Every structure is written in C-alpha cells, then in structure tokens.
Amino acid sequence: MPKSPQKHLDPRQPLVVDTTKLPRRPGATRALKRVVPASADLGLELISVPQGSDLELDLSLTSVSEGVYVSGNVRGSLSGECGRCLNEISESFDVAIAELYAYADSTTEETTDEDEVGRMQGDLIDLEPAVRDAIVLTLPTNPVCRPDCPGLCPECGVHLDDLPADHSHEEVDPRWAALRNLSKAELPKAALPQDPQNRIKE
Numbered sequence: 001m002p003k004s005p006q007k008h009l010d011p012r013q014p015l016v017v018d019t020t021k022l023p024r025r026p027g028a029t030r031a032l033k034r035v036v037p038a039s040a041d042l043g044l045e046l047i048s049v050p051q052g053s054d055l056e057l058d059l060s061l062t063s064v065s066e067g068v069y070v071s072g073n074v075r076g077s078l079s080g081e082c083g084r085c086l087n088e089i090s091e092s093f094d095v096a097i098a099e100l101y102a103y104a105d106s107t108t109e110e111t112t113d114e115d116e117v118g119r120m121q122g123d124l125i126d127l128e129p130a131v132r133d134a135i136v137l138t139l140p141t142n143p144v145c146r147p148d149c150p151g152l153c154p155e156c157g158v159h160l161d162d163l164p165a166d167h168s169h170e171e172v173d174p175r176w177a178a179l180r181n182l183s184k185a186e187l188p189k190a191a192l193p194q195d196p197q198n199r200i201k202e
C-alpha cells in the first residue's frame with residue numbers, strides 16, 4: 001500500500017518527541033516536561049503566542065496497543081491587540097492536549113485517516129500540529145482587553161474610558177447642522193441612476 005509522503009522529522013526540533021525510552025508495552029507511561037521556544041505564526045492575526053516565548057509542555061506519554069497516547073497541558077503567554085480599543089493584550093493560556101499517535105504499520109494506521117489519528121515516524125512524534133491546533137482553537141477571533149471594554153469614540157478615536165460620561169460630538173454650530181441636513185436630502189437622489197432610459201438601452 002502506498003504511503004502518503006511525510007516530512008522527515010528532526011528529533012532536535014522542540015516539538016518532536018523521541019519515544020525510544022517509552023517501553024512499547026500497553027500501559028507503560030512517561031512524563032514529558034519540557035519548555036520550548038514558541039515557533040512563529042502560532043496564533044491568529046490579532047492575538048498570538050510571541051515567537052520565542054516559553055511554551056511549557058506538561059504531558060504524559062502512554063503506550064497503547066496501537067501507538068502512543070499523549071495527554072496533558074501546554075501553557076504559555078499570549079500577546080495581542082484589543083479588537084475594540086487596540087490596547088495591548090497580555091495574558092497566559094493553558095490548553096489540554098489528548099492525542100493518539102499510531103505506530104507505523106499498525107491496524108490503526110491502516111484503517112484511519114492521518115487527519116483523525118496522528119502518525120509516528122519510527123519512535124518520533126511531531127507534537128507541533130496538535131499543540132498548534134489546541135492553542136489556536138482556544139483563541140478568540142475578536143480578542144478584547146476586558147469583557148466590558150467600551151472601545152473608542154467613533155468620532156474622535158479616544159478611548160471611552162478616558163472621556164467623560166457625557167462626551168459627545170453633537171454639533172453646536174447651527175451652520176454644521178444645516179449642512180448635514182442638506183447632504184442627507186441630496187443623498188437618495190444622487191444614488192439613483194441619472195437617466196433610467198440609459199439603463200434600459202444597455
């Protein structure tokens with residue numbers, strides 16, 4: 001059976017785990033505690049793990065009949081930008097990992113898709129995809145500095161926290177108000193085609 005091409009794993013990569021010392025006897029277990037530098041692009045556009053910051057792996061590897069089960073937690077820090085006020089966000093994360101990696105030529109490897117069950121390459125496991133997924137899936141697509149962040153004043157761009165409660169941009173000059181009313185009245189006419197006849201000819 002042809003195998004899908006796999007990139008060759010480098011055991012020196014921070015998220016590649018060598019299971020040589022884990023006995024291939026179901027139930028055998030080893031702790032994996034490691035602090036590794038975060039790779040680039042670990043996150044989303046507005047919030048991500050700073051490249052090179054500490055990723056703390058607190059995992060256990062357990063031999064099962066078809067492979068190695070990896071479970072535990074990954075911790076680290078996040079930095080980003082509030083989607084409402086653009087203030088810096090700096091917080092920590094703690095995500096759970098629970099992933100089976102099938103031995104090469106095991107029944108599991110033959111009967112499952114690589115997307116469902118991870119693959120071992122010899123004694124090596126690449127944790128990078130699982131760690132990346134676990135982190136990225138917990139990130140908010142629209143992060144906020146705090147749940148009740150009021151954001152910025154849409155008129156002047158100043159943080160509403162820094163403005164008095166009665167802050168407003170109501171024009172006091174009647175000439176501005178007149179101009180505004182005029183442009184509102186002009187708008188619907190301008191949005192219509194100049195000459196409906198022309199459109200029909202097209």
Ligand SMILES: [Zn+2]
Pocket residue numbers: 082083084085086087144145146149150151
């Ligand atoms: Zn904010």
Ligand SMILES: [Zn+2]
Pocket residue numbers: 153154155156157158167168169
């Ligand atoms: Zn304002």
